[in-house]
Amino acid sequence: MKYISRSLEKSVLKAAREYSCILLTGPRQVGKTTMLEHLMEGTSRTKVTLDDSENRRLAKNDPELFLEIHPAPVLIDEVQYAPELFSYIKIRIDSGAAPGSYWLTGSRSFRLMELAQESLAGRAAIFHMSALSQSELYGTCEAEPFSLTLDRLKKRAGRLTPCSPAEIYERIWNGGMPGYRSGKYSDRDLFYSSYVQSYIDRDVTDMISGVDKLLFADFVRSAACRVAQLLNVHDIAMDVGVSDDTAKRWLLLLERSGIIFYLRPYSNNLLKRTIKTPKMYFFDTGLAAYLTRYSTADILMNGAINGPILENYAVSEIRKTWMNDAKECLFHYYRDKDSNEIDLVIESDGELHPLEIKKSTNPAPELFSSFKVLDNASIPRGAGAILCLRETMSAIDRNTFILPVWMI
Numbered sequence: 548m549k550y551i552s553r554s555l556e557k558s559v560l561k562a563a564r565e566y567s568c569i570l571l572t573g574p575r576q577v578g579k580t581t582m583l584e585h586l587m588e589g590t591s592r593t594k595v596t597l598d599d600s601e602n603r604r605l606a607k608n609d610p611e612l613f614l615e616i617h618p619a620p621v622l623i624d625e626v627q628y629a630p631e632l633f634s635y636i637k638i639r640i641d642s643g644a645a646p647g648s649y650w651l652t653g654s655r656s657f658r659l660m661e662l663a664q665e666s667l668a669g670r671a672a673i674f675h676m677s678a679l680s681q682s683e684l685y686g687t688c689e690a691e692p693f694s695l696t697l698d699r700l701k702k703r704a705g706r707l708t709p710c711s712p713a714e715i716y717e718r719i720w721n722g723g724m725p726g727y728r729s730g731k732y733s734d735r736d737l738f739y740s741s742y743v744q745s746y747i748d749r750d751v752t753d754m755i756s757g758v759d760k761l762l763f764a765d766f767v768r769s770a771a772c773r774v775a776q777l778l779n780v781h782d783i784a785m786d787v788g789v790s791d792d793t794a795k796r797w798l799l800l801l802e803r804s805g806i807i808f809y810l811r812p813y814s815n816n817l818l819k820r821t822i823k824t825p826k827m828y829f830f831d832t833g834l835a836a837y838l839t840r841y842s843t844a845d846i847l848m849n850g851a852i853n854g855p856i857l858e859n860y861a862v863s864e865i866r867k868t869w870m871n872d873a874k875e876c877l878f879h880y881y882r883d884k885d886s887n888e889i890d891l892v893i894e895s896d897g898e899l900h901p902l903e904i905k906k907s908t909n910p911a912p913e914l915f916s917s918f919k920v921l922d923n924a925s926i927p928r929g930a931g932a933i934l935c936l937r938e939t940m941s942a943i944d945r946n947t948f949i950l951p952v953w954m955i
Contacts, residue, residue: 548731551683553582554690554871555674560586562672562873563647567640570626570651570663573676574805574830575746578725579652580624582676587622592650596624603628610635619648627653633666640670654750654805677805678723678831680867681707681955685718690872693865693893693955695900695930695948703954704940710953712908712936713848719860720844722833739837743767750804755796762787766797770807770827771838775855775862775890777824777882778809798827805830810862813879813892813899815925822882832860857952858904861934862891864955865902887920898929904952908937915947 555571559582563569571579584594595617597603606613606629614635617623626632636649651671663671682688685708691699710718721728721735724742732738747760755763769786773779784794801807809825829835835856841847847856862878869876877894881887881901893900901918903910910933921928932948934955941949 548729550581550585551578551679551725551729552688553578553676554680554683554688555676555873556582556586557690558873559583559672559674562674563650565646566670566672567644567646568636568649568651568667568671569647570653570667570671570673571676572653572673572805574678575654575750576724576726576742577676577678579654579676580622581725583622583650583652587620587650590620592620592622593617594622594624597628598625607631614639619644620650621648622650622652624652625654626651630662633662637666637670640667674873675870677863677867677870678833679725679728680723680871681718681864681953682868682871684723684728685710685953691868692872692874692876692895693868694895695893695932697945700940700948700950700954707953709938709951711938713845715857715860715936715952716848716853717844719832719856720836720841720847722831722836724831724833727833735833736837739834742834743838746804746806751800754800762789763797766794767801767806768838770798770801771829771835772852773827773855774829774832774835774852775826775858777822778827779824806834808863808866810878810880810891813881813894813921813924822884826880828859828862830863832856832863835859854906857906857936858890861902861904861952861955864952865891865893868955881917881920883920887917889917889921892921894926896929897926899924899926900929901931903933905933905935907935910935910937910949912943915943918947 559569573579595602597606610631663673687706689706726732727735727738743764747763751758751763765787769783780794781791784791808828808830811825812821812823814821836847839852841850847853866878879892881889881892889901890904891902899921901921903914914933918931930946932950934950934952937951
């Protein structure tokens with residue numbers, strides 16, 4: 548198995564020289580522990596995992612003794628299993644723990660964030676990791692947020708590998724999970740099957756007592772069939788025969804586990820006819836393609852969800868470029884009751900940047916017309932683009948680009 552360098556490495560190492568505690572969150576098996584183990588090679592740092600039942604028992608029942616047995620510098624893996632540790636780590640930080648003393652990982656982002664804000668506010672540098680990005684798999688692994696300025700677009704094009712439409716769908720179908728993409732596991736279907744089973748057995752059953760595992764698996768599959776679409780809780784609930792309330796709770800669990808994320812609609816007081824429903828995306832398109840039973844990338848490219856899963860891929864890749872540079876950004880979509888729609892709106896540096904995502908090699912210029920609706924917003928409209936399957940960059944004018952998806 549080869550180690551695939553991660554864009555977050557530089558930011559984590561920089562923060563470890565300034566903060567006593569580093570907290571790295573994200574979905575299961577996206578490479579959090581692997582990256583930190585790589586960064587601690589040749590140092591005196593030790594690792595302890597709370598996946599081990601004895602370690603977990605001690606950490607929960609006697610956190611102070613646990614930290615004495617495993618002194619800093621230490622990597623504590625799966626820290627979500629013993630939230631009791633946070634207050635004791637806080638005491639050590641307040642008592643003068645050296646920078647980089649505690650490296651923590653956990654796979655339940657929402658709950659970990661809540662605990663970190665309660666106990667480690669201002670004391671921990673918090674990072675979020677997702678599956679491997681295009682840049683990490685096919686480029687130079689340099690972290691830079693996606694931006695619609697010509698100089699940065701040209702620089703990005705020089706760092707990434709061009710590819711054909713068929714190769715884009717191969718990337719989508721394969722996904723970005725390090726266990727599979729690194730060569731550690733060679734059977735894609737077996738890898739994703741085991742991933743889903745492990746997630747349900749270890750995370751879902753821990754958070755939902757007595758959950759029907761088969762029913763929950765069907766629920767996740769039903770959600771995957773609706774990637775990049777307006778969330779319709781009732782339709783998903785009807786698919787698997789559960790109540791709307793149950794479906795809402797299970798979707799919340801998927802979001803808190805990092806399996807799905809939402810784009811909320813862009814709206815302000817000057818845009819009064821906007822739709823309020825969020826759109827749902829999977830963090831990894833390989834997982835979504837597996838769940839929807841597409842057996843090859845070619846079949847996926849010509850299948851019923853070829854457009855939505857391309858949009859899912861583009862949105863998640865853009866999101867990763869910001870996460871991998873340890874920066875936050877506001878992402879929205881736009882849709883109103885007059886049928887005006889924009890797939891993605893990036894709010895950055897005081898401007899709104901609209902993007903359409905199309906399964907086309909030659910998108911029609913009229914697709915840009917929907918961008919004008921943002922001229923009525925309270926924030927000025929900046930450069931926009933259509934992301935599509937053409938293989939080279941083009942433009943309508945200096946503020947309107949046509950970009951290949953591989954350039955994200």
